Amino acid sequence: MATMSKQASQRRVKLACRGLWKVFGPNAAHMLALHNHQPSQEELAGAGLVAAVRQADLTVHEGEIFIIMGLSGSGKSTLLRCLSRLVEPTAGQVEFDGRNLLAASEAEMIELRRHKMGMVFQNFALLPHLTVLENVAFPLAIQGVAKPERHKRAQEMVDLVGLNGREGFYPRELSGGQQQRVGIARSLAVGPELWFLDEPFSALDPLIRREMQDELIRLQTALRKTIVFITHDFDEAIRLADRVAIMKDGIIIQTGTPEELVTRPATDYVADFTRDVQRAKVVSAGGLMRPATAGISHAGTLARGDKVASFAAAVIGAGAPFAVLDAAGTILGEVTPEAVLDILAGADQRRTAA
Known part of the structure; x- marks a missing residue:
């Protein structure tokens, strides 16, 4: 499916x-x-x-x-x-x-x-005898890019992943997260x-x-x-x-x-x-909404893509429905405190399983 x-x-x-x-x-x-x-x-x-x-x-x-x-x-x-x-x-x-x-x-x-194509794997596969800048520039060297240009592009990628100042470090001098950033920069260097x-x-x-x-x-x-x-x-x-x-x-x-x-x-x-x-992190206002009730004043507004976790406290605290709006500000529906509580308590999941 x-x-x-x-x-x-x-x-x-x-x-x-x-x-x-x-x-x-x-x-x-x-x-x-x-x-x-x-x-x-x-x-x-x-x-x-x-x-x-x-x-x-x-x-x-x-x-x-x-x-x-x-x-x-x-x-x-x-x-x-x-x-x-x-x-x-x-x-x-x-x-x-x-x-x-x-x-x-x-x-x-x-x-x-x-x-x-760029590729990043679980194994960082950095070359231990090359510095950060040289590791990032390595695929450009394989392409035959001239040294000044490849070092310029490599430096841009080093800056992009937040490793400015560590260009001259060797892989053994970096943390695991920093090594992975080098791997990401290297894969991005070829664009x-x-x-x-x-x-x-x-x-x-x-x-x-x-x-x-x-x-x-x-x-x-x-x-x-x-x-x-x-x-x-x-x-x-x-x-x-x-x-x-x-x-x-x-x-x-x-x-x-x-x-x-x-x-x-x-x-x-x-x-x-x-x-x-945690369904509150996944379910959106658009997925949770029901048709808007005519003639009521909504306690607030939500965007269609907002996740329940981001607005649950506000909707429950207000004790009244929030309107769900599209990008143009048109009301698409409403989210009720009861629907939010169902998600937080897992009641909707139990009904689906039944």
Whole structure:
């Protein structure tokens, strides 16, 4: 089941895959073809094959933070590597700006990765014998950019991620969070159009992890990159994602906004996956509102996208409905104190489960 916000659907498609498979084992492509690209788990196992990604369909729009998440072994990192062709898909289609990546030569893919794709992984992979500035400039050196220009661009990226003054430091002299900032600056130095991040903050302690999430939000506000981000942490997804795809056993189970996944799970698995999420952080005024009551004076106003956590105290304290407005100031509906209390108490979740 896939859902899409109106805002996302109006953006240009940057990256897409259709019917994507990654199967490990002998003669995998032949076996898929024999079964019309729809083999069962039993048929795969009988052939000694393991499907890490199974018939995946997704669309990522320009300027979107698209998060792929699932438990360990769900196939999310393999899917990301298939999208960048760091791992070769067994079957299906991958398109970048409408171009079929599976038809591209290895040399063409290298050029795409060097000039249009940025990548950040959990392992910072900094070169220990190079300084911060040299590490950030390294991909530009690979491109053949002249030293003055690459150092200039590297310095701009160092400044952008808040490491001004540490240009001459070596990786061993930096904290984990600072090392990750170097990795981010290095991946941004080439000016990528598409940015792949594979659990980039999972090795960091909680405080630094939150700081790096804040840093990513700040960078995205400034740069508006198209980002495919892998995580297993739904709280992280809530903070960062425009949309989320949840995977299980190599299959994309559901795609939607965090609010859609929490309030309208397509399967029991998605419901279980999101069960412990603090719904007040996810549910919006637009999702909670009812039709406005005629002839009453509202105690205040809310924007459609405001989250319950940000206005719960005000609505409950007022003891009266707040109007929900669109960007033009038109009343779309109202949020009542009772509806807010239901969210805080989890009553709506219990009704859905029943």
